[in-house]
Amino acid sequence: MPPKIDSSVFDRIAQGGKPLPVPGNFEPPEIPESDWDRAHREAGDQVSLTVVAVFQVTFLIGGAILWWRLGGALMPLGLGLLSGAVIAVLGYRLARSQFTKRPRLDRYEWLEWVGVALLSVFVSGLVGGLLQRIWQYLGFLLMALLVVGFTPLGQASLEVKGRRRLGWLLVGSAAVLAPFFTAWFIASLAWPSFTRQESLRNWLERQSPSIRAALSSRSDPARCANWIKDGEPIRVAVTLSGGGYRAALIHAGFLSSLDGQCVPVHLLSTVSGGSIIGASYAMGVPPAQFARQLAEKQPGLPADVIKMVPAMRDLLFPFWGNITATYTDHFRRVFFAETKLAELRDAPLLLLNVTDLQSGGDNAREVFFKGRAPAARFHGKNLDESLEVAQIVAASGAFPGAFRPATLPWFEPGADSGAGLRVKERQFVDGGVIDNLGVEGLRHYLTLPREGGKLPARPHLLIISDASAYLGPKLMAPDADALTLLMRTTDYTYDLLHRHIYARYTGQGDLSVWVRSNKIVEQVAAVNYSQIDSRLVTNGGPRQLHSVSIPSTASVMAEIMSRYPQCRMDENESGDAVQKRVAGFATLYELSPRQVEEAFWLGRVMGQIFAPAIECARQKVLGGRCKTEIAQAISCPTRREVFD
Numbered sequence: 343m344p345p346k347i348d349s350s351v352f353d354r355i356a357q358g359g360k361p362l363p364v365p366g367n368f369e370p371p372e373i374p375e376s377d378w379d380r381a382h383r384e385a386g387d388q389v390s391l392t393v394v395a396v397f398q399v400t401f402l403i404g405g406a407i408l409w410w411r412l413g414g415a416l417m418p419l420g421l422g423l424l425s426g427a428v429i430a431v432l433g434y435r436l437a438r439s440q441f442t443k444r445p446r447l448d449r450y451e452w453l454e455w456v457g458v459a460l461l462s463v464f465v466s467g468l469v470g471g472l473l474q475r476i477w478q479y480l481g482f483l484l485m486a487l488l489v490v491g492f493t494p495l496g497q498a499s500l501e502v503k504g505r506r507r508l509g510w511l512l513v514g515s516a517a518v519l520a521p522f523f524t525a526w527f528i529a530s531l532a533w534p535s536f537t538r539q540e541s542l543r544n545w546l547e548r549q550s551p552s553i554r555a556a557l558s559s560r561s562d563p564a565r566c567a568n569w570i571k572d573g574e575p576i577r578v579a580v581t582l583s584g585g586g587y588r589a590a591l592i593h594a595g596f597l598s599s600l601d602g603q604c605v606p607v608h609l610l611s612t613v614s615g616g617s618i619i620g621a622s623y624a625m626g627v628p629p630a631q632f633a634r635q636l637a638e639k640q641p642g643l644p645a646d647v648i649k650m651v652p653a654m655r656d657l658l659f660p661f662w663g664n665i666t667a668t669y670t671d672h673f674r675r676v677f678f679a680e681t682k683l684a685e686l687r688d689a690p691l692l693l694l695n696v697t698d699l700q701s702g703g704d705n706a707r708e709v710f711f712k713g714r715a716p717a718a719r720f721h722g723k724n725l726d727e728s729l730e731v732a733q734i735v736a737a738s739g740a741f742p743g744a745f746r747p748a749t750l751p752w753f754e755p756g757a758d759s760g761a762g763l764r765v766k767e768r769q770f771v772d773g774g775v776i777d778n779l780g781v782e783g784l785r786h787y788l789t790l791p792r793e794g795g796k797l798p799a800r801p802h803l804l805i806i807s808d809a810s811a812y813l814g815p816k817l818m819a820p821d822a823d824a825l826t827l828l829m830r831t832t833d834y835t836y837d838l839l840h841r842h843i844y845a846r847y848t849g850q851g852d853l854s855v856w857v858r859s860n861k862i863v864e865q866v867a868a869v870n871y872s873q874i875d876s877r878l879v880t881n882g883g884p885r886q887l888h889s890v891s892i893p894s895t896a897s898v899m900a901e902i903m904s905r906y907p908q909c910r911m912d913e914n915e916s917g918d919a920v921q922k923r924v925a926g927f928a929t930l931y932e933l934s935p936r937q938v939e940e941a942f943w944l945g946r947v948m949g950q951i952f953a954p955a956i957e958c959a960r961q962k963v964l965g966g967r968c969k970t971e972i973a974q975a976i977s978c979p980t981r982r983e984v985f986d
Contacts, residue, residue, distance in 0.1 A: 394437055394514045398430040401522040409529060412644040418532040426525030433517035460519035523650075530649035539639055542627045543679035557626045558687075566604040569960065571802070576963050579609035579801035580690070581780035582616025582809075584739070584773065585895070586929040589615035589809035591636065591941035592894050592948070594629040595984075596807045599949020601629070605956060609801060611693040611709075611780040611787070613773040615809070615929075617738040621731050622677060624692035625685075633942040634985070637935045644932065646672045666736060666746045673732035683734065684726035686712050694734045695773030695783035699747055707776050708752065709783045709790075710734045720751040720765045737770040744930065747771050778810050778836060781847055789877045800871060800878060802963045804847065804889040805956065807945075810840065811929050812896050846874060848889055854898040857891075862902070863954040866890055866962060888959045894948050895925040906951060909978035911943050917978070920944055943984050950976050 402423060409419050546554070559565060569576045580600070582593040593616050600607065612620030622632050646652065652668040674680060686692055694710040701708075710729070718725050728751065737748035747769040754764050776782060781804070788798055811833075841852070848867035850856040857865060867889045871878040874887065893899060900918040903909060909917035924944045927937060953976065958968035 390514065391434070391438055394517050395434060397514075397518040398434065398521055401518055402426050402430065402525060405522055405525060409648060412648050415533055415642075415645060418529040421532045422525035422527075422529030425528040426521040429524045430517070430521035433520050437513050437517045456516040456520065460515055460523060526650050530651065533645055533649060539635075539642070539676055541675060541679045542622055542632065542635065542677045543625065543681050545631065545635070546625065546627055554626070557628065566606045568604070569606050571964055575606060575608070576803065576960065577608045577799060577801040578606055578803045578805065579611065579784055580607050580805045580807065581784060582610065582612045582620050582807050583780060584614030584616055584778045584929075585809040585811060586615045586739075586927075586931070587618075587636070587641070587933050587938075588895075588924065588927040588929060588941055590619040591633055591933065591938055592809040592924070592945035593807050594619045594623075594632045595942040595945025595947070596892070596894075596949045597623055597945075598629040598942075599946050599953070600805075603949070603953055603956065605805075607690040609693060609784065609787070610690040611695060611784040612738070613695045613778055613780045613783070614739040614741070616780060616807075617694050617735045617773075618673075618677065620692055621686070621694070621735050624687055624690060625678065625681060625731070626687060630942075630984075633938060636933070637938040637942075637985070640932045640934075641672065641676045642932075643669070643672050646675075665744075666740055666748050669740065669745060670730075670732050670736040670748070673735050674730070678731045678735070681731045682727050683710065683712050683729045683731060684724070686731065688712070693780075693783050693787050694738050695777070695780055696734070696737045696748075696770040697773055697775040699769040699771060707773075707782050707786050708770065709787050710752075711787065715753065718753065718765050725751065725765065738773050740770065741772045741930075742775065745771075774836075777839070777843060779806060779808060779840065779843055781806065781843055785875055785878075789875055797877070797880065800883040800887070802884050802888065803956075803959050804887055806847070806889065806891045807948075808840075808891065808893040809895050809945075810836075810893075812837070812893070812925070844891060847887070848891055849873075853891060853893065854896060857893070857896075858898050858901060862952060863958050863968060865952075865955045866959045866968070868962070884963075888962055890952060890955045890959055892948050892952050894921075894944060897925070899925075899948075902951065903947075906976065906978065909947050909951070909976075911940065911981045917944075917947060939981055939985060943979075943981055946984055947978050950978055 406419055406423055409422075410416070546557075549557075566575075569578070580597075583589055585592075597607075597619070610620050610624060619629065619632055623629060646668055647665060652665070655668075691711060696708050696710065698706050698708045712726055714725065716724065716726075720728050733748065733750060736745075737750055740746070740748050748771070749767050750770055751765050752768050752770075754766070773780070773783065784801075784804070788800060791797060844853045845851050847869060848856075849869050850867060868886050869889070870886055871884070879885070900921045903917040903921045906917060911917065911920050920940050921944055924937075924941050927933060927941065933941060961968050
């Protein structure tokens, strides 16, 4: 017998009453999918799977190209790609299982969670990486917001059709980004095994006692008998400009030439790239060994920076460390190990130039050197024993924009060397912000009173080794982006600043005209110390500063090189062609083995070409007159003679 139906219920509905009550466990019957709906869904799923596959391949290949272009090692890249390809296949199959057969939407809910995490990290890293210079915690905040916005709790409030779209987004993100991050992680993990390098400090410690003794004697001023005046050594200051590894290798060749000429270096003032070779030289490493190591294996800073942990730390978790910390670790690994400032040699005294962001005026130029204030303490230790050379070199080259400021313990701005110094952590960036030549750092050092209020002994001779990136003609589009315009206008500022510095220390209004118009032997300038700084006229010492300037990367030097046809790097490679090529090496890129050889050779030859000017300066310091007929026919080494 069929059940009785209460018709009054329908009457109440028709009259606007309440709807029928629905039991709590009621589930609406599943409506069968029509052939058209199924075909439409399957076609859409197939398009989505194709998009996933295309993005998988694009991300893996794009990441591999970026890794290679930035200096990543090849073998780790291959291992990363292989691992990423395996994860890509698995991710594709999971995505296909989720959507191609009308499944329950929560079957692979964990895959959506993976998509939430990876998509949030990727978008946050990309956007935060581009904009983090506005606020360094932007990436972390954006990641937190995206994770909250993409949670399953949020998608549960969507209707089924909308959830399917969001599900595709999250599952597809997991299938695309999981291979990318896996490849990146494996390549980063394998990288140290294939690029292991011995630091220059470890190389030095491996040498026999006799070799280390010979290297130590190199810095003894008494070994150069010709450089003595009135029983005292002629004090020589050398400045090494910034300019990345291009500058470091040119300076290495130049220092090698000075060693060969037995020119004693008492003070070595360095900036950025010059600080890398300057610190190595002050540590006792021969310049040729510095160049040899870079020719055998690139330092690998880009690979250090693009490894997964340092990159994520910088982009998303800056409170755990940033790119400048990676920069410091890089210098420890490749060059200085954990060498302290106190372990550097006394001769030459190394002056590492940085820019203090928290000071102004003359105090913005800060100089780190051994023995700055023996009584100062930081966490119970002498500063010389607390500070690592790698930390200071990283600060000296922390170019604003590319790197964050380096935090180092140092004195209050303008403090003297007394026992009551207050030491605190301060922010420093690239020394080239104020002066890329290093001469202002030398002046700053010479005006710092030592114990008893006396100023340091003034040098008789200044040699400026300049490997800066010189401003040249450049076609600019009228719609150039803001960063390009900013960099170009900054170049003009640096160029004008260097002109003023050269004029102050050489007395020549236009150094290029002077270099072009005079014989090398005549290119010895002399200015009174009172013209440089009124404080530099006390405590006795030389009244004049003689100087020799060597702008190795200036365009005028190609003309100088052409005067010496015997200076050929190889049989078919003229010196002026090498100079033009080296001058064009990018500042922020590492050099190939061939480029290392070219830059070192150029610096070595510059030292040979300007040897007559340096000899003339020595004679003038001794009170004599230069013999202008000093031979201009110099002997230039070939590339093989320099490296073999």
